[in-house]
Amino acid sequence: MSDQFVLVTPGMAFDVVFCEGNYSEFDKLGTFGELFHHSNRLAPIIWFGPGGPPFADGTEEGINDKSIASGVAKARKILGRSLLCSAPGHHDEHDALLVLGFLFSRNIAAEPAWDAYRKSLVSYPRLRPELARDDIFNDLARRGLLTRQYWRRTYLCSQCHSARINVSETCAACGSTDLRDQDVVHHFACGHQAVQSSFIRRADGHMICPSCGEALRHFGVDYDKPGTVVVCSSCHTPSEDPPVRFECLDCGALTSADGANCKNWYQYQLTPAGEDAVRGGKLPVRGIEDWFDGIEQVKSFATFSALLENRIKTEKRYGRPCSVCALQFMFLDPVEKETTEGTQTGQQGSKVAAMVRFTLGAAHNSISGKQKTPRSDEAGKHANSASEDAPEVPLGDATRETVVTLLRETLRDSDFLFVAGDLVVIALPETSPEQLGRIEERVVKGLNQSMIRKISCRYQDWSGMETEDILRRIQDAL
DSSP states (O other): OOOOOOOOOOOOOSSOOEEEHHHHHHHHHHHHHHHHHSSSTOOOOOEESSEEEEEOSSSEEEEEEEHHHHHHHHHHHHHHHTTSSSOOGGEEEEEHHHHHHHHHHHHHHBBOOOTTTTTEEEETTTGGGOOOOOHHHHHHHHSEEEEEEEEEEEEEEEETOSSOOOOOOOOTTOOOOOOOEEEEEEEETTTOOGGGGGGGEOOOEEEOOOOOOOOOOOBTEEEEEEEEEEETTTTTTTEESSSEEEEEEETTEETTTTOEEEEEEEEEEEEEHHHHHHHOOEEEESGGGGGGOOOBBBBBBHHHHHHHOOOOOOOOOOOOOOOEEEEEEEEOOOSSOSSTTTTTHHHHHHHHHHHHHHHHHHHHHHHHTTSOSHHHHHHHHHHHHHOOOOEEEEEHHHEEEEEEEHHHHSSSTEEEEEEETTTEEEEEOOOOHHHHHHHHHHHHHOOOOOOOSOOOEEEEEEOEEEOHHHHHHHHHHH
């Protein structure tokens, strides 16, 4: 097939866009927004000459046969990956799948960078401007289609929300920013202590104490300097800790440090689940939690992520306790495949009872310092004298359902959990390590049946970890 080059106009179908000139002129006219709104929104852009945008998929020094051939080769690589992207099945998923498709077809991450020309001070230069949307990024990250990694935090003007602000210490009395450090002088004889400028200096260079009038001749004998304070040059008011204010460079508004909002910026990377969504042209509605439909404590990854982030922020800001732990269950002996028919359903309950009894016991011991995180062989011994050499076998669906059903009866309405394979991650707001011990007692009291199959449990205390680290570990388990 031969390559055809035509002048592109809005509404025309095209595969690749070749441009020359200064991007700022295109940007003013809204040219790219019009072009990609009506045609292939994953089409690569190849720029010829200087003045191209950072999101161009290829740049060439000028227009000639060699540069055009090079541009076509670059475009074909992107087009080859774009062909693997399926068309969105639902209109409301179009924008989200477009972001995923753009990252997939270019094989890039959404990486932020400083941008002084934007009020936000940050942009995603490799993405076209209409694709760099926080709402889409956050939604895709919560669905597990993108991973995110913290990059920077910016502070915002309280009036226009610009991040282009100047930070300065100000005088609490008059608001001036003309502050200077001064030594504090302590006169041993009378005990007077004040900033050095308040001590009169004689012609011979010795200071005179304003309180008793004596000369301060020798440092360490007559006086010392125990510290420094900040003094306003306008009104001469001293301060040990002057307030910090943000002055907006766009609107001039002043915002106190305590009243300034902040924004976290993240780098986003496509996950295997995100690639599957691109190839299938459909966002996943629900994941593994479909097994436990109707159990209110079990959350989707998106809901779990949002709740966890909110609870950890509350914990840090107000000092409220929040415990997070991860439990992983495995059978230690291979037997017949599980079913939910006949008497085996009842047997699963006893298995899970012993399983959870051990699990929360291990959690209590680990938190109270009685033992470190148990190894799988120690877990098996505690549960039912399992052999250290017994092979580990993943739980079946029936046991998973019973585990979560039992946890539903044990946990409070405010607790929530996410299930990733054989890993159960539980968040317990307003729960201290000591309270985890009482949860164990409440479970063990009603669960005294012996276990038919031997269970291994690995317990990990994730309390105190950052939200991103917890979600990354969950992603690894999916």
